[in-house]
Structures are given as structure tokens and as C-alpha cells.
Amino acid sequence: MTFERPARPNRSQLSVPGSSSRFIEKAAGSAADIVMLDLEDAVAPPDKPAARRTVIEALRDVDWGARTVSVRINALDTPFMYRDLVEVAEQGGDRLDLIMVPKVNKAADVHLLDVLLGQIEMATGRKRIGLELQIETAEGLQNVDAIAAASPRVESLHFGPGDFAASIGARTTSIGGPVPDYAVLGEPDGAGRRDPHLADPWHYVLARIVVAARAAGVRPVDGPYADFKDEEGLRWSARRAAALGFEGKWAIHPGQVETLNTVFSPAPEEIERARRILDALAEAEREGRGAVALDGRMIDLASIRQAQVMVEKAKRLGLA
Numbered sequence: 516m517t518f519e520r521p522a523r524p525n526r527s528q529l530s531v532p533g534s535s536s537r538f539i540e541k542a543a544g545s546a547a548d549i550v551m552l553d554l555e556d557a558v559a560p561p562d563k564p565a566a567r568r569t570v571i572e573a574l575r576d577v578d579w580g581a582r583t584v585s586v587r588i589n590a591l592d593t594p595f596m597y598r599d600l601v602e603v604a605e606q607g608g609d610r611l612d613l614i615m616v617p618k619v620n621k622a623a624d625v626h627l628l629d630v631l632l633g634q635i636e637m638a639t640g641r642k643r644i645g646l647e648l649q650i651e652t653a654e655g656l657q658n659v660d661a662i663a664a665a666s667p668r669v670e671s672l673h674f675g676p677g678d679f680a681a682s683i684g685a686r687t688t689s690i691g692g693p694v695p696d697y698a699v700l701g702e703p704d705g706a707g708r709r710d711p712h713l714a715d716p717w718h719y720v721l722a723r724i725v726v727a728a729r730a731a732g733v734r735p736v737d738g739p740y741a742d743f744k745d746e747e748g749l750r751w752s753a754r755r756a757a758a759l760g761f762e763g764k765w766a767i768h769p770g771q772v773e774t775l776n777t778v779f780s781p782a783p784e785e786i787e788r789a790r791r792i793l794d795a796l797a798e799a800e801r802e803g804r805g806a807v808a809l810d811g812r813m814i815d816l817a818s819i820r821q822a823q824v825m826v827e828k829a830k831r832l833g834l835a
Contacts, residue, residue, distance in 0.1 A: 520645070520667070520670055520732065520733070521645070521670070522831055523548070523549070523583050523612075523670070523734075524548040524549075524583075524763075524831060524832055525548055525549055525671060525734050525736055525762045525763040526548050526762065526763040526764075526775055526776045526778075526779035526780060526832075527546070527547045527548050527549070527763055527764065527766050527771070527772045527775035527776050527779070528547065528548065528549045528550075528551055528585070528673075528736060528763060528764070528765050528766065529542050529545055529547035529549070529550050529551065529765075529766045529767075529769065529772055530551050530553050530557070530587070530739065530765055530766065530767050531550060531551065531552055531553060531557075532553055532557035532558060532566075533552045533553050533554045533557065533558055533566040533567070533569060533570040533586070533587075534557070534558050534562050534565065534566035534569060535569075536569055536572075536573065539552060539569070539570075539573045539577060540573075540577055541769065542769065543577045543578065543579050543580070543582065545769050545772055546772050546773065546776060547582070547766060547769075547772045548582075548583065548763065548776070549582070549583040549584070549585055549613070550579070550582055550583070550584055550585070551584075551585040551586070551587055551613075551615055551765075552570045552573065552574075552584070552585070552586045552587070553586075553587045554566055554567060554570060554586065554587055554588055554589060554595070554599055554603075555587050555588065555589050555590070555617050556617075560595075563589070563595050563599075564598075567598070567599060567602055567603065570586055570603060570607070571602065571603060571606045571607050574586075574603075574607035574608050574610050574611050575606075575607070575608045575610070577610075579610050583612045583613065584610055584611060584612050584613070585611075585612060585613035585614065585615050585647060586599075586603050586607070586611060586613075586614055586615065587614075587615035587616075587617060588600050588603065588614060588615070588616060588617075589617070590616070590617045590618040591616070591618070591619075591624055591627070591628075592618070600614065600628070600631060600632070601631070601635065604632060604635045604636075604639075604641070604644060605635055605638075605639055605641075608641075609641060609642050611644060612644070612645060613644065613645045613646070613647050613670065614628070614632070614644055614645070614646055614647065615647040615648075615649065615673070616628060616646060616647065616648050616649065617649045617651060617675065617678075618649060618651045618652055618655065618675075618678065619648040619649060619650065619651075619655055619662055620652055620654040620655045620658065621654065621655075621658045621661070621662065622658065622661040622662055622664075622665040624662075625646065625648065625662060625665035625666050625668075625669060626665060626666065628646060628666075628668075629646070629665070629666040629668050632644050632646075632668065643668070644668070645668055645669070645670040646666065646668045646669045646670060647669075647670060647671045647672075647673060647736075648662060648663075648669060648671070648672055648673065649672075649673045649674075649675045649738075650662070650672055650673065650674055650675065650679070650720075650724055651674075651675030651677075651678035651679050651682065652678065652679065652682040653679075653682045653683050654682075656679070656720060656723060656724075659672070659723060659724060659727040660727045660730070660731075662727075663727040663728055663730070663731035663733055664730075664731040669731070669733050670733055670734060671728070671733050671734035671735070671736050671762070672724050672727065672728040672733060672734070672735055672736070673736045673737075673738060673765070674717070674720060674721060674724055674736075674737055674738040675738050676690050676691050676717060676738045676739070677690040677691075677738075677739075677741075679720065685716065687716075689741070690738075690739060690740075690741035691737075691738060691739050691740035691741055691742075691752055692740065692741065692742055692745075692748060692752075693713055693748075694713075694716045695711075695713070697713065697714050697715075697716040698711040698712055698713045698714060699711065699712055699714065700712075715755070721737065721755075721756065721759055721761070722759060725759050725760045725761060729760065734762040734763075735760065735761045735762060736761060736762055736763050736764065736765070737752070737753070737756035737761045737763070737764040737765070738764070738765050739764075739765040739766070739767045740752045740753075740764070740765075740767075740771070741767065743767055743768035743770060743771055746770075746771075746774060749771055749774055749775075750774050750778060752764070753774065753775055753778040753779065754778055757778055757779055761779075762779065763775060763779045764778075764779070780829075780832055780834060781825055781828060781829050781832075781834065783834075785825060786825065786826065786829045786834060788822075789821070789822035789823075789825035789826050789829075790822075790826060791809060792807075792809060792814055792818060792819060792822040793819070793822050793823065793826060795807050795808070795809045795814060796814070796819055807819070
């Protein structure tokens, strides 16, 4: 069976504890592109069965409007995964769009989930469920190309900075924020002082994920920025991800959603510039000219492709 991946907006992915009906209802009214009901890290082990029931009731009863809804199950190496997957997929109704899977380590993990979901769908007649996969371990990153291409059910790859840092033994307790020791000393100033310059310890990981995702035709999404009171830090973290080619980023607090939606949306001037490039191309074609120029500069094919991507994204987001 073949599937066509939906072109879902994924600028902001709001994570909500699956144990809290109040937080779930509040998230349903937010401006987040995707709301993810979390049965993993946000729920203590003794509370997981009750949280699973809360999530199933919310999927059935809450008015989600046109919003995409995801549920993060527990990892495959836990005793909770099977019951999470089966009960949520069988009982959650058709408002369940996606299953988020933490700590995916190899393509075989995806194959297992694909088979189970396919059998559930055939047995219940429910609509197809997509998969979101978290890259959170050294093994997962090593196998990221195969993971991304493991099933047409896969819709997105997500970076999990906290667990990934633990997996590689990084000396940090920050999640998504700067790592002060990952720095180099600059040249001495006039007084002989040498200031440290922070570097980005996650650049390789993020670049690796975005390339694997784009090669497989799935969405790359950055993980959370844990200091939800630091709006400026969140904005710069999101700008870095957007510059690398990510579709969006996790929000762990509703107050982060607006910033993420803004950063991962094309700005009006960017959309206008892209439209002018495409208009210049169309005019050149009408006049039989092979060369395309705009504002005194030649436009090459790469610029045209970038403009096409920009305009198409703006249309998907309702901005053009």
C-alpha cells in the first residue's frame, strides 16, 4: 500500500502532558500547528495507564478544530509502548493524526511500528496514522538515513537534545540552550583579556538530521528550548534551525508558540521578493529571453527554485 504524505504546517509543535485534561483543553485552543499529547517524559511511570485513558478521552471529546494532533508514546524498550500504541490507535478515533516515537535507533524500529499500525487500521477501519520519529541517541543519529526512509508512513524527524546529550556523554544539563564550555578563546584585547566565543555543539547533529529528512521527503523539526521564560534565546535558537532548513520547533509552553510561528513563517518582504523573481522568470519566458534579471542582478536557476519553495510554503501557511 502506498501513501502520500500530507503537507502539514509544522512551525510549532506544542508538547502537553497527557495526564492533564486542563492543559490539553488549553492546548487545543492555542495557535500551535501541531499539538502533541505526551505519554512519555511528562508522565511518571505509576501515572502512565491513567494518562493513556485521559489522552484517549481527549482525542474523542475535545474540539480540535482543524489542528493536527499527535500522541507521543513511550519508547520501544519500555513496558508501556505496546499498550500505548494499541490502545491509543484503536480507541482514539479519527482525530489522532500522528504517533510520535521517542528514541528511534534503527530502521527495524520503524518497520515494527509500521506493521502494527497497518494491522490496527485494517482491523478497525480507522484512517491512516503518520509517524513522527525522534532522533535522541548516538545510534539513532548513526542510522538516521535508514530511519528517515524506513516507511512512507514517516512524516517527520525530530531532534531530542536532552536525551541525545546524555547518550553521547556531553557535559551539560541544558536542553536546547547554550553550552558554556563549548567555546574557544579569542585573541587578547589591548588589556590582554581573552573573551570566550560560544560555538554550537549541536550543529553537526542538526545538519545531519535535516539532510536525512529532506533526502527522504520528510519534515525536519528541532527539539525544545527548555527555558520558556527566555524569549530571546528561543527566538535565536529557532532562527538557527530555520536557517539550516528546519520546518519548525517544539514548544513546551503555550507562550513559545507565537515566537515559533513567526520565525518559521516567511516574512512578507521575503514572499514579495520570491514573487518578483517568479514574475521576472515568467516575463523572460514570454519574451523568449534565456537570461532573467531583477533589480540589476542576474537570477540563476537556484534562486528560482528557492523562490518557488518560498511561495509554496507561504501558500500552505495561508500567507500568500
